[in-house]
Amino acid sequence: MLTSIRQRAIGSYVLLFGIFILLTLFHRWGLVNLLTVLLGSFWATVFLAWLTARRLITPVEQITSAAQEMAGGVLDTEIRVQGEHELDELAWSINYMARQLRKNLFLITEERNRARAILNSMADGVIALDKNGRVILINPVVESIFDIKEECWIGTELIKVIRNHELEQLFIRALQDMQPVLNNELQVLTPEPRLFRVQISPLKGAQHKKMGVVGLLTDVTERRKLEQMRTEFAANVSHELRTPLTSINGFVETLLDGAMEQPHVAKNFLEIIHTEGKRLANLIDDLLKLSRLEDRRTILHKQPVDLADIIHNTIKMFEGLAQDKNIELTEVIPSDLPPVPGDFGFLSQVIVNLVDNAIKYTLTGGKVNVEVTFNQQSITVTVSDTGIGISEESLPRVFERFYRVDKARSREMGGTGLGLSISKHIVEAHGGKIKATSSQEGSTFYFTLPLD
Template identity: 35%
Template sequence: MKRLWSRIALSFFILILTLVIVLWFFLTAIIKDAYTEMTRDHLVENGQMVSQLIATSNNFNDPEALQGLIQQFNQPIEMRYTVVDEEGVVLADSENDPSTMNNHINRPEIQAVIRNGSALGESVRYSTTEQINMMYVALPIIEQNETVGAIRTSLSLSVVDEALSRLWVSLSIVLGIMFLISGVASAMLARSIMRPIDNIMDATYRLREKDYSSRVNAPSKGEFGDLSLSINSLAASLQKQMKEIEENEQQLTSIISNMVSGVMLINEEGRVVLLNSAMERFLSQHKDNIVGQAYEKAGERFALSPHIKSVLENGLKVHEEVHSYFPEERVMDAHLAPYYGQGWQQKGVIVVLHDITNIKRLEKMRSDFVANVSHELKTPVTSVSGFSETLLSGEVTDEATKKQFLQIIYDESQRLNRLISDLLHLSKIEKKEMPLDLEVVDMTGLVHEVAKTLRNAVENKKTHLTLPEVSKKIYLQGDQDRIRQIILNLLGNAVNYTAEGGHVDISLKENINTVRLVVKDDGIGIPEESLPRIFERFYRVDKARARHSGGTGLGLAIVKHLIESHHGEIEIESREGEGTKITVTFPKDQNAD
């Protein structure tokens, strides 16, 4: 803005200087003309006066008397007077001897009066006699109504030039002062004009730098005041709009960032411009390594590249199920659609991935559960139906055989009852329809109590059972019946899946806030691939042996839910053929955060 101020001031200076120069030349021309006219009038007046004196004195024909008369005007008046006759002969001169002077008939002013009969003759030229520029004015000398000669008055133009020089100096000083005053005034005017403009430009510059709190605070009047009010109104509107935009952006960013679905935006050039944290997690890459890259790099994980290319080229939505197998298997429900800018011009592609891995897993588990339940129910039902039909046919007459068949029917019905009871029990636990009956539980005593109920199985298999010391009491808050069921199931599995003469160890470890129950055996163990599924319903590592043992396949699933209802955790470590170690961690206080 300083350059604009200087340009305005310079423009004023040039304009004023031009006006001063034009005025100077105009005034000097007028003054010169006026001064010249005044000098000519002065010469005419003096010439007329001398002409009248000559006419009244009757000395025209007496050269000596005429010379004496003319010489009287030499000193007081700086004009030169010359009298010539009608032939141009110089009769008298106020400064020189007439006899030495040339004939003046060829002088322009003399010719105008004597030969042309003009009432006035004038001329400006260089005088060879005086060797200076002179102004000459000639008037006729009339006697008896006839022109008998001419009186010429002359004046050196140096006098005029000196007077004009003094006048020009004075005029130059006056105009110079006027120029300086006008220049200072123009600079002040330019500065006063630029001050509100500077304030306005400063405010608009800050607005351009996204400082929307900027306002024009300097008071202004007139158009600048109206402009300041308009800019302040615009700044207030911009500030409000930007605040709304920032709030919307924050809301949108928060929504996108906290979405469990992955979102990725690809521009029309095929480069990634945005992705959220969920998409980073799905792609196993940080956004800094993806943003700005071609979509092929981002899409190779789930084979999205062909779908992205299709949307870019055809502008049609795509809905596909995509898979990834590294580092773990993931199933994604992919939605791809074009997004548009102004005028509905396609600007790129938006990709949304929903992780349906757990849904697919649950669907598979549900399918497996239905199949397992059907299979588990089918076996006892078939046995009961088959043996009952045989007995009803009357073909079996042997009492021992009948008793055997009835025993099988009873056993299978009991097994069916246990299966249904476990299913109902598990369903209630999952629906949290069985609230905990909290009390202080003696874990050491409870472990020994459960061990007594399994004494026959332990003795039959000659299992070496190691229990925690009775004297070392460990207590926690919990539902005693459910904890008993947990210990019974874990200890029963350890005994059942341990070879005859094997070892089963149960230990309790107390920390500040937790109690750990550890059940360890040296039995058949669990294959590594089966460990992730060991807590699934009806899942059995050795199905034949598990069914023979009377298990329903729901025990560990129930145990896990009972532990979780106590806010506890269960961990399992096992090697096939070496044994299994199960660790259950309970909090001492169920009301603790």
């Protein structure tokens, strides 16, 4: 094509030269004068220049302009020229290239969107670094965990984004060796301490060219907590069961060794055995109840429940114990309190557990108050006391199984350490939430139940 265009340009120059020679000969033969020769040459040059511009230069300029627009990303431009046949073919080829580029760009965009959707839907964090160790990709999970935005991490060194030296060293090691780094667990401040399992894999291009690394961060904090709780649960169950059994066995052996011959001593020992047996039975009952609640095997028999009625009965139940400790036991219940959908027996147990705990841990002369508030969406029951309070480090754990703020005092009062855990599962089974707050003036436990 270029050869043909070159030939046409040379042909124009030859034609122009031929016209000039012909006019010169006419002048020499006396057929035309010099002015005619000059004018003829001029107009021939103008005509050929116009013809060249129209058929060659203008189409080339149009093609060049359109090609520059395409290079800038405007692929919707269509080149339409009227010129030489070869230029028409060039324009068609560029238009075809633009259509193919649009098609490929669409496919690439679709692929990128799919990859982005997959990254956004992942529960694990993803961090990718280029071969120079700079961040090129972080998915929303990592942005949420470490509270960072894209403009803060793109093209930045990892240590400036996630300030953890151990994590940075794992990525650097993978980048240098271009070998996977698997199943490393480390603690990272996010800003709270979290435990992550880190797996890093190299990114390799054509001919194993080093392109960077990508790391997967799996949050295993809750899993490790559950494993620790499971271990502690087994140890606590063994301890809680062994304590009354050891006491029972000791007193039985003492009776068999001759204490039965002393009626007063034997009666005292039998009363202790009876108390420990009841404690053991209560512990087993609570364990079975908690197990069924956690496995969601307990079926709630929901019906409209009058919480005021439950609270009145609970207050009457503990009036004697409160009077013995000179504790003021009060209730504040709105007269227009609506019924709440729930299981009467389970909700009664929650209120009984909370009031029982409040009285146990309130010193003589203190106060325990049960108050109910409500709005259009929910009902809130609050049990507050002026007791010994709960330390700040113990407050987040009060609803754990077997967790006691004051272990000696709790055992002395016959507590199993499961009451609050059972209450939490009952409230959550009703779709509600239970929380606790504490200060030097005492503790407050409250739970909220939905009205629909």
